[in-house]
Amino acid sequence: EAQVTQNPRYLITVTGKKLTVTCSQNMNHEYMSWYRQDPGLGLRQIYYSMNVEVTDKGDVPEGYKVSRKEKRNFPLILESPSPNQTSLYFCASSLEPWTEAFFGQGTRLTVV
Amino acid sequence: AQSVTQLDSHVSVSEGTPVLLRCNYSSSYSPSLFWYVQHPNKGLQLLLKYTSAATLVKGINGFEAEFKKSETSFHLTKPSAHMSDAAEYFCVVSGNQGGKLIFGQGTELSVKP
Numbered sequence: 001e002a003q004v005t006q007n008p009r010y011l012i013t014v015t016g017k018k019l020t021v022t023c024s025q026n027m028n029h030e031y032m033s034w035y036r037q038d039p040g041l042g043l044r045q046i047y048y049s050m051n052v053e054v055t056d057k058g059d060v061p062e063g064y065k066v067s068r069k070e071k072r073n074f075p076l077i078l079e080s081p082s083p084n085q086t087s088l089y090f091c092a093s094s095l096e097p098w099t100e101a102f103f104g105q106g107t108r109l110t111v112v
Numbered sequence: 113a114q115s116v117t118q119l120d121s122h123v124s125v126s127e128g129t130p131v132l133l134r135c136n137y138s139s140s141y142s143p144s145l146f147w148y149v150q151h152p153n154k155g156l157q158l159l160l161k162y163t164s165a166a167t168l169v170k171g172i173n174g175f176e177a178e179f180k181k182s183e184t185s186f187h188l189t190k191p192s193a194h195m196s197d198a199a200e201y202f203c204v205v206s207g208n209q210g211g212k213l214i215f216g217q218g219t220e221l222s223v224k225p
Contacts, residue, residue: 004155033213040121042202042215043156058212090155092213098144098163098206101213103155 002027006091006104013081013111021076021107023091029102031094032074033058034066036087037106043090049074050097081111114139116205118216126224131175131190133219135203138184144206145186146213147177151199159201162186173197198223 004025013019025032033048035058045058049068063085065077074093078085088108092101119134137143147159160171167179173196177188186203203216 035215040217042217043213044215045212048212092156097212100146100158100161101156103148103157105155106153 002102004091004093004102004104006089006107009105009107011107011109013109015082015111016080019078019081019109021078021089021091021109023074023076023104024072025074025091025093025102026072027093027095027102028071029093029095030071031097032068033092033101034064034074034076035090035092036060037090038087046076046089048097078109081109083111085109086111114143114205114214116203116214116216118201118203118219120219121217122220122222124222124224125193127195128192131188131193131197131221133188133201133203133221135186135188135216136184137186137203137205139205145177145179146204146206147171147175147186147188148202148204149199150202150218156202159188193221193223195223195225197221 007022034046035043037043044060047066049055091104094101115138117136145162148156150156159175160169162169162179170176175190200218200220205214
């Protein structure tokens with residue numbers, strides 16, 4: 001089954017404690033991206049990757065890092081989380097940037 | 113620059129009545145446009161997409177949308193709402209900057225029995 005898998009689904013952490021949210025897709029897609037969803041703001045892109053070792057900033061990259069060492073994986077790293085990063089995060093992948101995006105189930109992160 | 117505006121943050125309809133969710137976009141070139149649906153505690157699912165073929169696009173679950181270039185609109189419609197349609201809906205335009213997806217703010221659809 002074609003899918004994008006994110007882990008964990010829920011995470012509560014403290015300010016400053018580094019964390020990683022994993023994302024994996026099994027569709028051999030070139031394009032992957034991370035979004036955060038906040039009430040009234042829709043989804044905003046954090047980072048995207050056109051291919052292995054090619055990543056670039058989206059609209060709200062501050063406080064986040066990503067890596068793309070393998071085609072299937074695109075982890076999101078928060079080196080020093082802060083409360084304003086409390087949000088719902090989605091990973092997505094697609095064959096091309098302008099084609100249908102497949103989304104993970106989401107990760108609800110709370111930073112206290 | 114591209115942008116998407118969903119004109120209603122919340123729409124409430126009765127079961128069996130038509131649904132209209134409005135979306136206007138701004139783009140300096142011919143865009144790709146999408147509607148995604150998000151059910152509670154779920155990820156996003158593609159409803160339909162427009163990619164410069166037919167202007168009337170049919171999607172899943174009886175939804176359709178019409179691309180109107182002169183009005184820069186891409187409204188989502190369904191003839192008869194079902195309780196299972198209650199969800200949040202996002203209008204999305206595909207940007208030309210690395211293929212970034214630009215999301216509208218979302219419209220929450222409520223369906224009353």
